[in-house]
Amino acid sequence: MLPAEAAAFSLTSEGKAAEVERLIAPTVADLGFEIVRVQLGGGQRRPTLQVMIERPDGSLAIEDCVAVSHAVSALLEVEDPIDGAYELEVSSPGIDRPLTRAKDFLRWAGYEAKVELKLPIEGRRRIKGRLIGLEGTDVILAEAAGQPQVRLPLSAIGKAKLVLTDDLLAAGQAGEPDA
Incomplete structure (x- = not known):
């Protein structure tokens, strides 16, 4: 068990991405996934909103990314937290993953x-x-x-x-x- 101060540590997002993470986190959790990182990048022309997810056991399938992408996309469509057009990318953290929690x-x-x-x-x-x-x-x-x-x-x-x-x-x- 982690101490409370350690358990509260998270580098999953900052700035506008943190706002988006707070918005989508309940939906992602309801689907059975954890957010590893939310990042908004890719420049001014066509930014990319990257959402890295995994199951609590660390597993993830392509179908999982599709399900989360559909749910998050619908939520973001309604709430519209990001000005202008952007690409939504839902993915695994990969083998050389960020350590965010x-x-x-x-x-x-x-x-x-x-x-x-x-x-x-x-x-x-x-x-x-x-x-x-x-x-x-x-x-x-x-x-x-x-x-x-x-x-x-x-x-x-x-x-x-x-x-x-x-x-x-x-x-x-x-x-x-x-x-």
């Missing part, structure tokens, strides 16, 4: 991750290493064998994602539930 740092322990901090800690903004897990509200990374582990407060993390490595690919090909 506290539970992601536990679930993906043992795999390599890249973390970008909001502000430098000890002169560093980017840290890459094997994800050890989460202790309280600190993410623990091992940068290299023989080096001390790095502790990063969840609140200091701006972005984090898994690194595509042979270990991660092998786990994905073996059909392991967490890869």
